[in-house]
Amino acid sequence: MMILNDKVAVVTGASQGLGRGFAEILLENGAKVALLDLNETLGREVQAHFNEIYGSDRTQFYPCDVASDELFKDAFQKVLHKFGRVDVFCNNAGILNEKDWEKTVSINLSGVVRGTYLAMDHMKKQNGGQGGVIINVASMAGLGPLPGAPIYTATKHGVVGFSRALAETSNIADYGVRINALCPGFVRTALLNSFQTDEKAMLESIMEKAKFLEVEDVAKAFLLLVKDESLNGAVLVVASAGTAFMSFPTELPRTPVTL
């Protein structure tokens, strides 16, 4: 098991919702945590709150837009300047905006790729790094369709595929870095009040029937992916029915057709 005392973690989208929950469980387990988010007002409030509970030098907020190469790199450099290293990196920032779909791709998928490669370049043994773990936050919509949200669904499928392929790459090339993906079901966060789609009624009707998870339950599953050093390429589903690892077929299941 990875011991988190004095380890340094970065969480994107950490000003509220799931990201804030991931940051807090890392702090509870001894890590220092850099909070990255677009929302500066909330981010600074969260930092002040965590400082009171966990001590004044274990949390630092950095404004950051994961959709920008330059701003993301800049925030990462500031984290390294303050804490000297990064051991845990969580790509969590995400939105659901089907109308501005390019923005959704740029945050939910390209943002995850940006963050993963920044962390990987720093952590990999071949670059003199000390290894580490990257957790990419997908969704149950990364494993099956979320009606009314095809772009969101596509980005989350992308996060799952990217994470699994890079995990295999890291394993074969012996980078010393683990990459795992987390797939939660519905959680009551700001995202559920801010989504943009022409098919709002469709999503609302799905949510009316859904059972919701608590941030704390998803954070416990996140912590498992961080700490268990046997896990690389794992995809962990957190649903109202329970938490479970996805197993993927080694041969693609096919139904033959005669042409």
Ligand SMILES: NC(=O)c1ccc[n+]([C@@H]2O[C@H](COP(=O)([O-])OP(=O)(O)OC[C@H]3O[C@@H](n4cnc5c(N)ncnc54)[C@H](O)[C@@H]3O)[C@@H](O)[C@H]2O)c1
């Ligand atoms: N809430 C759910 O039901 C649910 C379920 C499964 C997966 N997820 C995923 O979990 C992640 C967190 O979502 P949440 O529900 O906590 O949402 P949220 O809206 O509560 O929090 C998301 C945070 O990301 C930040 N953010 C948005 N764009 C950003 C950008 N370009 N750069 C930096 N920060 C940015 C926001 O400011 C916000 O603080 C997302 O990737 C989401 O897709 C959410």
Ligand SMILES: CCCCC[C@H](O)/C=C/C=C\C/C=C\C/C=C\CCCC(=O)O
């Ligand atoms: C506006 C809603 C945004 C929610 C997005 C978030 O990522 C959640 C997705 C959850 C599920 C989407 C995929 C398929 C739906 C099918 C079943 C959901 C069951 C949820 C559960 O059991 O916890």
